[in-house]
Amino acid sequence: MFHFASLSQVGESMRMPMRYLLDNAANGIRLIDACVRHGVGRFVLSSTAALFNLDSAEPIPEDAPIDPQSAYGDSKWMLERALRWAGQVHGLRFACLRYFNAAGSDPAGRLGEDHRPESHLIPLVIDAALGRRPAxxxxxxxxxxxxxxxxxxxxxxxxxxSAHLLALEALDRGAVIWNLGNGTGHSVRQVIASVEHVSGLKVPYQVVARRAGDASVLVASSTRAQQAGWQPAHGDLDDIVATAFAWRKAHPNGYGD
Ligand SMILES: NC(=O)c1ccc[n+]([C@@H]2O[C@H](COP(=O)([O-])OP(=O)(O)OC[C@H]3O[C@@H](n4cnc5c(N)ncnc54)[C@H](O)[C@@H]3O)[C@@H](O)[C@H]2O)c1
Structure with missing residues (x-):
């Protein structure tokens, strides 16, 4: 079982915490239970960097203290803990893959990013550059x-x-808990500069007040995944942005076309 479905916005989860706990945690635990009861032996969870409350420049390892600051992060932590019980008592083999900031589009141009409403930085910056939204x-x-x-x-x-495929092999050797990132941080201004560089366009932007709950730095240490053979092929920010920009240009209305 690959379990990707989730409500996924930190800010929204602070306005509607019960919705997040019910949809993500309660329903997710029911799904884990159904897997146990019906003999589904392997479970891979989309987990998150929002488990952590560290504000340090050091890359965050898997065994860093868990202290989610949002109902979203906590809902994923509840699922990680449920998986541990299912593993310990029922023998479910599982992987918790804690994505940092998922970004970019399929380099072959088949799949891209189109959240509604859009909340992810790179597509927002691209749409501002393309004049599809205000500054x-x-x-x-x-x-x-x-x-x-x-x-x-x-x-x-x-x-x-590719990390999911490796995790599927690795979980047969024991529980997999991996932080997944490139280990390199980029600031919002660096993302804006990258979009300008890749697109040749100017990004209109304005600085507004801080948003509640934003850590200053979140960077992954992905040593465990690397030890299992994971080698990111698109670690360069311009490369990530280029794939996102190509898809957005080809699909100006996203999946609405
Ligand atoms: N995008 C990121 O940077 C990021 C980072 C960390 C973790 N994740 C996790 O990765 C997964 C995919 O993220 P995404 O960015 O594609 O999110 P997304 O919001 O684009 O996609 C999640 C999808 O799950 C659906 N969904 C929610 N509850 C459901 C339910 N009960 N039944 C069926 N479908 C349901 C939503 O409608 C949505 O289409 C999520 O679990 C998310 O929490 C994403």
């Missing part, structure tokens, strides 16, 4: 980072896909 809001430039904007670890969706 981008940058939430704060007074964080303790070099340019004052938040730093995140952007990891290409194709690299996440």
């Amino acid at each position: 981008l809001d940058v939430y704060g430039d007074d964080y303790p980072t070099e340019d004052g904007t938040c730093i995140r670890d952007y990891v290409h969706v194709s690299d996440l896909a």
Whole structure:
């Protein structure tokens, strides 16, 4: 079982925590239970960097303290814990893959990113560059980072896909808990610069107030996945942005076409 379905917005989860706990945690636990009862032996969970509450420049390893600051993050932690019980008592083999910032589009151009409403930085920056939305809001430039904007670890969706295949092999040797990122952080201003570089367009943006709950830096240490043979092929930010930009240009209305 690959379990990707989820409500997935941190901010929304702070307005509707019960919705997140019911849809993500309660329904997810029912799904795990159904797998146990019907002999589904392997379970791979889309987990998240939102389990962590660290604000350090150091890449975050898997055994860093878990302290989710949102109902979204906590709902994934509840599922990770349910999987541990299902593994310990019922022998379910499982993987918890904690994606940092999933980004980019299928390099072959078949699949792209189209959230509604869009909440992810790279598609928002691209749409601002293409004039498809007003100037981008940058939430704060007074964080303790070099340019004052938040730093995140952007990891290409194709690299996440390859990590899932490796995890499927690895979970036969024991529980898999992997943080998945490139181990390199990029600030919001660096993402804007990358979109301008890749597209040749100017990105209109304005700095607005900080958003509640945003850590200044979130970067993954993915040593465990690397030890299992994971080698991201699209670690370069311009490469990630180029795939996202190509898909958006080819599909200006996303999947609405
Ligand atoms: N995008 C990221 O950066 C990121 C980072 C960490 C973890 N994740 C996790 O990865 C997974 C995929 O993320 P995404 O960015 O594609 O999110 P997404 O919001 O685009 O897709 C999740 C989909 O799940 C569906 N869904 C929600 N509850 C459902 C339910 N009860 N039954 C059936 N479908 C349901 C939603 O309608 C949505 O289409 C999610 O589990 C998310 O929490 C994503």
